[in-house]
Amino acid sequence: MRVLLYVLFVYHGANGLIMLADPGLWYANVPDVEHTGPLNVHFVRDIGFGFIAAALALFLAARREAGDAVIWPAAAFLGGHAGLHLAEMALHGIAPLAAVRDFLIIVVPGLAPLAIALAPRNVTKEART
Template sequence: MRFLLTPLALYHGANGALMLAAPELWYSIVPDVGHTGPLNAHFVRDIGLAFIAAAAGLVIAALNFKNSIALWPAAIFLAGHAGLHMAELGVHGAPPLAGARDLATIVVPGLLPLFLLTFPWKKEVRS
């Protein structure tokens, strides 16, 4: 699992760090975020902290997947965020490129931790 959890942790952690350190920059470079309303730097920083916390859970799980309890809070936040985007796409629609972008950058990376928790992995058998 480490080969999946580590890049996910880097991805979500970098996003959260940018949101926390430079909310104005984050707001200006993330496509279509302006459609959600004007910048609220405090709110962007709050969400950045949630992404950093999720990344920390991914790191802990990457270091010891047998202790997957650390992955649950990250999976709940990230899958919830992905689900919100899927619901908005379903209700409001999006141009094909925007939908594909959200799928690749939000939905898949958001649902992957939940998939890793619920997939019936075979336990390693030692003789």
């Protein structure tokens, strides 16, 4: 589980850093994002900070220094983002290949922290440290 948390930390953290450092580059390289409207640099950077905050929570959860509860902010933001994409796909439709792409790059990595947070813990706290 810890390795997955570190992978998610890097994935979401890199996305957030790119959103902050070069919103135009991010906008130009995210498939179909132009359908949401023209680039709004301030808005992209705001969301970038959300991804950075979620990534930090994933990092702390992986290190287990802050306790299990630290994963919940990441699960809320990333899971909400994934859920929003699922709802929009259901409401507005999406081409099959785009649906697979969005499922793999948005939904799975977005819902993974929630799945980890909800996973039963079968080991004692002493065994996890």
